[in-house]
Amino acid sequence: MSLPDDFIPMAEETGQIIPLGGRILEEALRQTRAWRDEGLDLKIAINLSAKELSNPRILERIDRILKTYGIAAEALELELTESTLFRYDSQETARFVEGAKSRNFTLTIDDFGTGFSAFSYLHYLPISKIKLDRSFIAAIGDADHEALVGGLVDLGHRLGCRVTGEGVETVEQLRFLTRVGAV
Numbered sequence: 001m002s003l004p005d006d007f008i009p010m011a012e013e014t015g016q017i018i019p020l021g022g023r024i025l026e027e028a029l030r031q032t033r034a035w036r037d038e039g040l041d042l043k044i045a046i047n048l049s050a051k052e053l054s055n056p057r058i059l060e061r062i063d064r065i066l067k068t069y070g071i072a073a074e075a076l077e078l079e080l081t082e083s084t085l086f087r088y089d090s091q092e093t094a095r096f097v098e099g100a101k102s103r104n105f106t107l108t109i110d111d112f113g114t115g116f117s118a119f120s121y122l123h124y125l126p127i128s129k130i131k132l133d134r135s136f137i138a139a140i141g142d143a144d145h146e147a148l149v150g151g152l153v154d155l156g157h158r159l160g161c162r163v164t165g166e167g168v169e170t171v172e173q174l175r176f177l178t179r180v181g182a183v
Contacts, residue, residue: 012051021052026065029076033069045077047110050084054092059099077106079131082114101126111166113152122159130156132182134167140176153180 011017025046032044052058066073078100085093100107108129109122113136132152139145149165156163163182168174177183 008049012049015051017049017051018055021049022061025062029065029069029071032071032075036071043075043077043106045079045108047079047081048084050081053080053084053096056095059096059103062105063103073104074106077108077129079108079110081111082109083111085109085125097125122155127159127161129162129164132163132165134165137165137167137173137177138169140170140173146176149176149182150180153177153182157181 008017011020028044028046032042035042048058055061062076062078066076085097097107106128107126108131109125109127110131111133112130113133130152132149136145136149136152140149153163165173165177165182168177
């Protein structure tokens with residue numbers, strides 16, 4: 001079995017990420033429709049790559065697939081890594097983010113804290129959720145790291161965002177994140 005980290009970089013490099021991302025989105029929303037038909041009202045999260053974000057038709061593509069499967073926009077969470085948000089042209093990013101927000105998609109910064117952060121951008125972007133990178137979660141148990149995680153959670157809450165952690169593997173990590181309000 002291949003993990004995304006094994007093939008996504010190659011798909012981006014070869015330009016195949018846009019058709020691959022489209023197939024992933026299609027399959028995720030098809031499965032969401034099947035779950036909803038079984039009575040499960042789930043929200044689905046999809047990661048978008050930097051190249052997908054720069055595609056001027058990505059929002060229309062998402063709209064079309066949502067309509068095909070009868071899924072409301074509010075049921076879709078779009079995850080964008082920090083590097084995706086801050087690496088590309090700010091006009092492209094602003095166009096995408098504003099278009100996604102106007103459609104009621106939940107926007108999430110994924111892998112938050114991996115080194116690309118520009119905290120000043122957080123104030124301007126209509127982000128609903130921040131996912132702390134797993135490197136922060138793995139270090140829970142160390143007082144300095146816990147202080148940092150607690151501060152990031154507080155910052156996210158003060159900006160009106162939900163905050164979660166990636167890669168929770170222990171009860172201690174879960175308890176700490178619950179205590180600081182990162183659910």
